Structure formats: C-alpha cells, structure tokens
Amino acid sequence: MTAATAVPVEADGVAPTAPDVLERCRRLVGPALAAAVERLHPWPAEMAAYSLGWCEVGGAPAPGATGGKGLRQALAVLGAEAVGAPGEAGSAGAVAVELVHTFSLLHDDVMDGDTTRRRRPTVWKAYGTGPAVLAGDALFALAVETLAAAPGAHGPAAVRLLAASLTDLVRGQADDLLFESRPWRGPGAVRPDEYRMMAEHKTGALLGSAAALGALLAGAPEETVATLDRAGRHLGVAFQIVDDVLGIWGDPRVTGKPAHGDLRRRKKTLPVLAALSTPEGAAGGLAARRLAGLLEGADALDHDGARRAADLAEEAGGRSAALAEAHRHIAAVHACLESVPLAPRPLGDLRTLLDFLLHRRL
Amino acid sequence: MTAATAVPVEADGVAPTAPDVLERCRRLVGPALAAAVERLHPWPAEMAAYSLGWCEVGGAPAPGATGGKGLRQALAVLGAEAVGAPGEAGSAGAVAVELVHTFSLLHDDVMDGDTTRRRRPTVWKAYGTGPAVLAGDALFALAVETLAAAPGAHGPAAVRLLAASLTDLVRGQADDLLFESRPWRGPGAVRPDEYRMMAEHKTGALLGSAAALGALLAGAPEETVATLDRAGRHLGVAFQIVDDVLGIWGDPRVTGKPAHGDLRRRKKTLPVLAALSTPEGAAGGLAARRLAGLLEGADALDHDGARRAADLAEEAGGRSAALAEAHRHIAAVHACLESVPLAPRPLGDLRTLLDFLLHRRL
Numbered sequence: 001m002t003a004a005t006a007v008p009v010e011a012d013g014v015a016p017t018a019p020d021v022l023e024r025c026r027r028l029v030g031p032a033l034a035a036a037v038e039r040l041h042p043w044p045a046e047m048a049a050y051s052l053g054w055c056e057v058g059g060a061p062a063p064g065a066t067g068g069k070g071l072r073q074a075l076a077v078l079g080a081e082a083v084g085a086p087g088e089a090g091s092a093g094a095v096a097v098e099l100v101h102t103f104s105l106l107h108d109d110v111m112d113g114d115t116t117r118r119r120r121p122t123v124w125k126a127y128g129t130g131p132a133v134l135a136g137d138a139l140f141a142l143a144v145e146t147l148a149a150a151p152g153a154h155g156p157a158a159v160r161l162l163a164a165s166l167t168d169l170v171r172g173q174a175d176d177l178l179f180e181s182r183p184w185r186g187p188g189a190v191r192p193d194e195y196r197m198m199a200e201h202k203t204g205a206l207l208g209s210a211a212a213l214g215a216l217l218a219g220a221p222e223e224t225v226a227t228l229d230r231a232g233r234h235l236g237v238a239f240q241i242v243d244d245v246l247g248i249w250g251d252p253r254v255t256g257k258p259a260h261g262d263l264r265r266r267k268k269t270l271p272v273l274a275a276l277s278t279p280e281g282a283a284g285g286l287a288a289r290r291l292a293g294l295l296e297g298a299d300a301l302d303h304d305g306a307r308r309a310a311d312l313a314e315e316a317g318g319r320s321a322a323l324a325e326a327h328r329h330i331a332a333v334h335a336c337l338e339s340v341p342l343a344p345r346p347l348g349d350l351r352t353l354l355d356f357l358l359h360r361r362l
Numbered sequence: 363m364t365a366a367t368a369v370p371v372e373a374d375g376v377a378p379t380a381p382d383v384l385e386r387c388r389r390l391v392g393p394a395l396a397a398a399v400e401r402l403h404p405w406p407a408e409m410a411a412y413s414l415g416w417c418e419v420g421g422a423p424a425p426g427a428t429g430g431k432g433l434r435q436a437l438a439v440l441g442a443e444a445v446g447a448p449g450e451a452g453s454a455g456a457v458a459v460e461l462v463h464t465f466s467l468l469h470d471d472v473m474d475g476d477t478t479r480r481r482r483p484t485v486w487k488a489y490g491t492g493p494a495v496l497a498g499d500a501l502f503a504l505a506v507e508t509l510a511a512a513p514g515a516h517g518p519a520a521v522r523l524l525a526a527s528l529t530d531l532v533r534g535q536a537d538d539l540l541f542e543s544r545p546w547r548g549p550g551a552v553r554p555d556e557y558r559m560m561a562e563h564k565t566g567a568l569l570g571s572a573a574a575l576g577a578l579l580a581g582a583p584e585e586t587v588a589t590l591d592r593a594g595r596h597l598g599v600a601f602q603i604v605d606d607v608l609g610i611w612g613d614p615r616v617t618g619k620p621a622h623g624d625l626r627r628r629k630k631t632l633p634v635l636a637a638l639s640t641p642e643g644a645a646g647g648l649a650a651r652r653l654a655g656l657l658e659g660a661d662a663l664d665h666d667g668a669r670r671a672a673d674l675a676e677e678a679g680g681r682s683a684a685l686a687e688a689h690r691h692i693a694a695v696h697a698c699l700e701s702v703p704l705a706p707r708p709l710g711d712l713r714t715l716l717d718f719l720l721h722r723r724l
Binding site: 041043044107110111112113129130131133134136137138140141142144145148149155156159160162163164166167169170171173174175177178 | 403405406469472473474475491492493495496498499500502503504506507510511517518521522525526528529531532533535536537539540
C-alpha cells in the first residue's frame, strides 16, 4: 500500500494537500500560540515573534516574512485526532513543542554561528547573542509552564514526556557540535550509527514527542503514545538527512540557505560520511579519496572547492546512500503508523505530510 | 524577638552556624545532585561540574576550587524540615533548584560578558560561548526532568511552581539587561520599585521556589508553601542588594569579583540609583549631582573614576539607603516565617542563614 492510495478524500472528493494540512493545524493552534507568546516579557516576546515570522526587528508586522511550516504543532494536532479526539485536545502540546522548537532554533543558531534563517538575519545576528540566549530561555520556560498548566489528568505525564525529549534534544546538539572536531576518516571518524543517534536526538525527539503529546493529552493508551513517539523519531532522522542533502545539493533560492553552507563549514553530514565510507577499489572509491583530501586540507573551502566536494560526494554515492537511508526511516514511520489503530482521516493527513517532507525541494 | 534568640541550640548546647547548616544540607543533597549531573551528556556534565567547583577544565578534580554556598538546596531541605518532614523529602526540589541556579549562572555570564566567577574563568570564557549555552540548556532540561520524575503526589504542583519561577527568573534578567540602556536621571530613569521587582524576579523567585518546593514535596498546606515562597522572594531582594553593595564597596579579595566592577560597567544597582535620587539641596545632593555627571560622561570609568564614583555614592547616602532597604526585606522574611507554624529547629536554621547572608562580608 503506498501512502498516496491511503489518503482519504475530503467530502468534495479532493484529498487535502500537505500545505492544506499544515495550514489547518496552524489555524487551530495559532490563537493559543499567540496568547502564550504574549505572556512573555515584551523583549523576548518580540524576538520570539520575529523568529516565528510574525514581525520585523522593532516589532512592525512582517507580511512578507515566512515563518516555519509548523510541522511540530501539526503533529501534535494530528496525534490527538488520530486517537479519535478533536485536534484541540492536543493544543497545549502543540504550543509547547512549537515554543521548544523556536527556543532550539535561537540557541542552535548561536552555537553554530549561523547568520541567516528563512532569508532573514538570525535572532542573535539581529538582536545580539545575549538577547538571543535570553529569548531562548524564556521560550523554554514558557513551554514547560504551558504544558504543566494543561487541563486534564495527563499533564504530569505530558511534562515528563516533553522533559525527556528536551534532554535528548540537547544531547543531540552536543553530539552534533562534537562531531566537528572528529576526523573524517579512520578509527575516530563519526560512524553512521552515531550520526543516526545524533539525528534522532536532535531532530527526532521533538517530532516524536509532538505526535505523542497530542495522543497522550487526548487520553490514548500508552502503547499508541510510545508508537507515535517512535514514528516521530524515525521521521526526525529522515527529515535531518533530507535537510543535509538539501544543504549540499539544494537550490539556495529555494532552501533559503547559503549554497554548500554545510560543506564550506566542513559539517559532518550523512551524505558526506556515506561518501567517505565508499571503499577503495569500489565504484566511487576514487571520488571518496579525493573528497577526503579536499575536506582534510588546511584551506577553507571556497565556492568552487565546495562545488567540487559536492560533485565528488555525489560521485562517491553519498547522495544516493543518504536518500536510501532516509527512505528506510520513512518506511519505519509507516510501519509504526500501521501497527496501532488510528483514525483514517488524520492518518491520511499524517501520510500526506510524510510524503511532502521527504520530497520537498528534491 | 531577634533572630539570634530564636535559634535553638543543638543537643550539645551549641547552635549550628550558617556554614554548619549549609554543609549539612550540601551533604544531604550531594549524592542526588551528583547522580543527576552524571545523567547529562559527558560534555555538558563536565561544564556543569566545573561550574559547581567539582573539577577543572578537562575534568581533573579541583580540590582547591570553591563551589557555591548551596543556599538554594539548603532552603529546599529546610523547607521540608520546617513542615515536619525529613530533609530528604525536599531532595528532588533541592536538586532541581541547584541545577536551575547553575543554568542561570552559565547563561547570565554569557549575557553579561562576565569573565570570572569564584576566582575562576566563567564557563563561556573557559569552554566557549556556544558550549556554555548548550550546558545551560542541558541543566535546565535536567532540572525539569528531575522534578517531573519526583515520587509522590506533589510532583505536578512542584513542576508548576518551578516553571513559574523560571519564567520570573528570565523576566528579571530581561529587565536587568534593559536597565543598562535606561538613563541615570529624569523621567526614563529606573525607579526603585522597578529595581525591586527586577531583583525579586531575578534572584527572589528561585529562592522562594526553593523553600516552597521543599515544603510542597513534603505535603505542606498551600498557605505554608505560598508563605515560604514569599519569604524567599523578600530574601532574594535583600540578597541582591547586599550583592550590589559588595560589588561596589566589598573587598575584591573576599568577594572574588573585580573591584568596582558594577560601577565600571555602569550597572544600575540600587545603591547608585538611591544615591542619584538624593534631591538637590539635601545633604549629599551635591555628591549625587557629581556622581550623575561621572556616570553620564562619555569616558569609560577607570579604576580611579570608579573609586570616586563609589565615594560619591556613599556620600550621597546610596550605601546606607540600600542597606536600610535590605533590612526591610529581611524583616519581611522574618514576618513571613512567624506567620505560619514551622518546626523550631529548622526555623532556627533558616534564621541563622538569613543573618549570615545579610551580614556576610559587610
């Protein structure tokens, strides 16, 4: 069964597209998210609103700015709907995960030194490092406060679930930063399973807890909650790999990120790690050796160097290996979703999102 | 009744000193705190241990390093004991507030650009800004996780209490940072009530939640929990004022902070704000005007300039006004402690701590 055939159609016979699903969830969560951000101190509130694409620096409305897709809030809403509740049941979870996501973008951009995100200066670049750290802290505290105040009997378990995913998220970011000082080849090189674990923690934990929180707050059985969490973790690994592929071969006009940014910073991404693991003598082995030489060189990679590295990584099979790995994790997501009873229509929406995420801009 | 007469004596007839009380609480909480820090990723764990004075950069033991006093964990332990429970009942709260305190030191030092703390380089100075932000985030997540996992029926209320104090803490830090760009005099100047609110949020909220969490986890009635929270908030304001006074007139060899650091950075502290509010014509009015001229000048304050500013602030009555305000808040703490039934011995310990904190190095 392919995802496409499983998508139920709307009453008018047209299945909602992924942007439709995301938009519906954003509308459902929007007022609660805006109300939460308004509870912040005005200064972190402005930085949060800027980061969410709601305003410019200074607080003026930003009609042209693009916020995030709102993937995490959508997963929380669909998690609630998939276990037979209205999407509103997952609302506190949706707000909490969007706040955590925004916090993590603010702090990650500080740690990674990234200067642009979604075609605008990052928060630390626009407001300063200290203020960006402060705004992230404020969002973190607000996320916990929001979930701890959620009505119903499931609040405490929800806070435990979010706290565990926060710990994983920080752990993944720590590993990602430490990968930078590891060698490209040899016994100290980053192994693919280390990369997967990093991606699961850094990206998957929050996606997993988003879907799981929606179901949990809606009163789903423990097994369903755990399965949605696992599904989100696989999705996170796939998502991260697709991001890495886009970071090397994506069109900067579409991704909004600088061309070959990850290669120029010598970031240890799966496509490159996979390319380098192609053995001597195999097809692509020569390209792998050349790629390693380029990355291990003392010189910073300029535009041409990064382009050559991207070509070599593709020639050495890194792109196709990474995409195959992403497809394996997407298959695992689908397997998770089939292993527990879920309502057909939100399940269809979830599958639509998965297809969209894997195929976006590739 | 003075605090001194209210301190009960030990079985051997000698009342414990404040260092005795702090040491006893540190021993009681120590193993749980160490176990929590060990659950962190090794990298943030080392930075946390460094910040706590447990190790040097690189992880080697630091027998000579001084950690914090452990005031917050002591308040949580005494909060539990004061409502008739063993101190262990407050342990999860004690660990959580120490972790939050460590998180806030790490991030505040980044935001304030402070390079030394307790005579050692600050974490961002020793490990880098990004890693310090990461370690703070890890501690924050661990604090929430620890409290969310606390056994007993009071975990959810405890998490709500901690989350509210986290929000206040960030709010106070935001105001403190924003004070820097406010004028020294005129309608835009920082008013004393704004300063008090900032100090209550930045310093008092966590001290309040420390004592309140101990009592809450031990099953105390709501009114007792709220009263201990209020007591801690008053203590925080007093504590912050004493810190400010020490930052201007304290002996750097004792405080471990650079001489006149706050003055040289033109930080808006209560002693200076109080000095500047002395009206023209009143005793000290001339000194106030001279002080304002010095602080409003374009030149950075060098050692002599800062010393002159300190002398003028004292002459204008800033030091005595600040200390009088601190004493008012300490009196409010004592009034809180007398308004609810508390066990005599831990109450005595609490009062011993208060005396110690107010009179330390002054």
